[in-house]
Amino acid sequence: MCMSQQASAPVSTARRPTNVSLNAVRLAEARALGINISQACERGLVETIREKRAERWIEENKAALDSSNAFVEAHGLPLAGKRLF
DSSP: OOHHHHHHSOOOOOOOOOOOOOOHHHHHHHHHTTOOHHHHHHHHHHHHHHHHHHHHHHHHTHHHHHHHHHHHHHHOOTTGGGOOO
16 A cells, blocks of 8 residues: 555544644634534644655665666666657
8 A cells, every 4th residue: 555545544433532732823713714623633634644654755765765866877767768759
């Protein structure tokens, strides 16, 4: 499963109450606009998880990415001569 699927994959529908601290002005505006605070927080959490997983993947695969980039710099793209354009 790719990272984007992991972060948005269905999770248990069981809800767990938790306490969060939010900026009072933003909270009041969100309430005035009828925004579901729990859903908005969860969406933000899902996005933050996705970003952190991407950062971690890049860190874990840095050596391979550097090696691949060094190869391309030294030798060019392997199939560059086969391009039609």
